[in-house]
Amino acid sequence: MRASSFFPALLVTVAAAKAVAINLSPRQLSKRQTTEVCTDLTISSNNGDRKVVLVIDSSGSMLDYDPDDLRLAAARSLNDFLISNGEAGGERKADQVAVVGFDSSSYTVFPPGDPGNPAADEAISGIIADGGTYIASGVYEAIDHINAMPGDTKDRSAIVVFTDGSDSDTAELVSAINEATGLGIRVSFGYLDSGSSQPDEVLLALRQSKGVYATIAFAAGSQNFVNYVLLNGLTYQDNPQGAGDRLLAGLATTQFIDGSGTVALKYNAAQGERVNFTIVSFTGDRLNVEAKMGSQTLYASTRATSSRQFFDITAPGSGQLDVFVTSPDSPTD
Numbered sequence: 145m146r147a148s149s150f151f152p153a154l155l156v157t158v159a160a161a162k163a164v165a166i167n168l169s170p171r172q173l174s175k176r177q178t179t180e181v182c183t184d185l186t187i188s189s190n191n192g193d194r195k196v197v198l199v200i201d202s203s204g205s206m207l208d209y210d211p212d213d214l215r216l217a218a219a220r221s222l223n224d225f226l227i228s229n230g231e232a233g234g235e236r237k238a239d240q241v242a243v244v245g246f247d248s249s250s251y252t253v254f255p256p257g258d259p260g261n262p263a264a265d266e267a268i269s270g271i272i273a274d275g276g277t278y279i280a281s282g283v284y285e286a287i288d289h290i291n292a293m294p295g296d297t298k299d300r301s302a303i304v305v306f307t308d309g310s311d312s313d314t315a316e317l318v319s320a321i322n323e324a325t326g327l328g329i330r331v332s333f334g335y336l337d338s339g340s341s342q343p344d345e346v347l348l349a350l351r352q353s354k355g356v357y358a359t360i361a362f363a364a365g366s367q368n369f370v371n372y373v374l375l376n377g378l379t380y381q382d383n384p385q386g387a388g389d390r391l392l393a394g395l396a397t398t399q400f401i402d403g404s405g406t407v408a409l410k411y412n413a414a415q416g417e418r419v420n421f422t423i424v425s426f427t428g429d430r431l432n433v434e435a436k437m438g439s440q441t442l443y444a445s446t447r448a449t450s451s452r453q454f455f456d457i458t459a460p461g462s463g464q465l466d467v468f469v470t471s472p473d474s475p476t477d
Contacts, residue, residue, distance in 0.1 A: 192227030193237035194300050194379050195293045196259075197286035198268070199279075201307040201336075202245045206273035209336045214366035215306035218334065219243070219268045222304060222370045228260025242289040243267050246282035247275025256293045277309035283320035283331070290329060298328030299380040302355075304373060308336040314343050321349040330379050331355045334369040347398050354386050359396035368392040391467070396422075399469070407469045413437070413459035421467065423453040429473040436466050448472050 198219045206215070226239040241264060243254035254267035286303045303324055311317040324331050332355035333346075350357045356376045360366050372392050377383025391397065391411040399407045413419060421443075423433050430448035434441060435457055443455045448471070459465060 190225070190227065191236050192232065192239045193295075193381075194226065194239045194302060195256075195290045195295065195297060196222075196226060196239060196302045196304070196378065197242045197244055197289050198222065199244045199246065199250075199282040199286050199303060199305040200268065200271050201247075201277065201279070201282075201305075201309070202271045202273055202275065203247045203277040203309060204274050205277070205308055206336070209308040210273075213269075214360070215334065215336060216268050216271060218366040218370050219304075219306060220265045221367060222373070223259050223264055223268065225370070225374065226259035229258045230260050240293045240295075242286070242293075244282050244285050244289070245271045246278055246285075248278055250278070250281035250285040252285065252289070256289050277307070277312060279305065279307055279309075279311040280313060280316040280320045283317065283324065287320070287324055287327065287329065290327075299384075301327070301329040302378045303329055303331045304334070304378075305332065306334045306336065311346075314345060318345045318349045321346070321353060325349070325353040328380060329353075330377070332373050332376070333357045334366070334373075335359045336366075351400065354380065354384075356386075357398055358392075360394065366394075368394050372397075401469065401471050405470075409467045409469075411465045411467070413457075413462065413465045415459055415462040417459045419457050419459065419465070421453075421455055421457070423469060425450050425471075429471050432470045432472065434468045436468070437461065437463065 200215060200219055223241055223243075226241055227236050229238045232238040239259055240256055241254070241259040242252065242256045243264060245251050245253050253271060254261075254264045257264065282305065283303060290297055290301045290303070321331050331350060331353040333350055335358065347357055354376075356369075356372050358369050358372055360369050369392075372390065372395060375383075375390055376386045389409050391409050397409075399409070401407050411419065421433075421435070423431060425431050428450050430450050431453065432445045432448045433443065433453055433455075434445070435443040435455070437460060440460060442457045442460075442465070445453065457465065
């Protein structure tokens with residue numbers, strides 16, 4: 145059990161919090177065999193007026209975890225989503241973007257400017273893998289760039305980090321994320337090592353930022369991470385509430401169960417689509433899992449367990465597939 149002081153923000157009336165990793169990975173799909181990237185997603189609006197910094201890991205380990213530079217392709221995709229000076233007009237206002245790389249220290253490859261400038265994508269493409277992993281330096285440099293950009297920072301700013309490793313100084317990374325959150329900057333992490341995860345303190349800081357944290361478990365997950373960030377809302381003004389209950393193919397997301405509550409997640413399935421789920425308890429507490437489409441139960445745990453739970457589902461129809469996770473180990477007071 146975790147002491148209540150470990151996650152005070154989550155434990156208003158309870159004594160423990162549970163961290164649950166949900167890994168969604170469709171395989172052998174009869175409806176989406178050519179790609180796992182979700183294409184049936186929409187966002188409410190894209191009117192720009194944002195201050196955004198893309199922070200990209202260039203440590204040497206990226207040669208192993210991202211040999212095809214998928215993180216760079218995803219970063220270019222996110223940059224292309226932004227409103228350029230040439231696209232601005234009417235209700236659409238131009239965004240501002242900067243690109244920061246980091247290994248043993250941070251460095252700027254594209255200073256604050258127009259996302260439509262070809263030099264932005266060229267700078268992203270030019271990032272090479274070499275050195276250590278000092279994520280906090282990249283986040284702090286991103287904050288400096290956002291503060292230097294014209295206009296208000298609060299609620300219209302975002303930092304999006306692509307990395308594969310834990311920071312050399314976890315406490316400093318948490319401080320950097322918290323500083324950004326205090327300024328009204330939403331911070332999101334795309335994590336490219338499916339074999340491990342960020343420390344709990346980092347996950348909590350990202351949750352408080354209302355950004356997203358997801359492990360990119362499969363090739364298509366890199367683009368779906370971008371989709372996830374946009375669904376959640378790149379900034380507070382894009383979507384103040386976020387969309388943390390959505391599951392996308394190729395991503396593993398982390399959730400928290402507080403008290404005797406239930407984590408409810410949803411995935412938009414196509415009829416006949418086969419979906420594989422893996423449920424992991426980071427804290428070693430027992431979990432119950434149920435998957436339903438409408439009133440039809442497609443999977444239910446035979447008993448609560450702390451062991452990894454893996455199950456296949458074939459969607460009986462098109463629509464929302466719901467996954468519910470509870471823990472009998474959560475205190476009820």
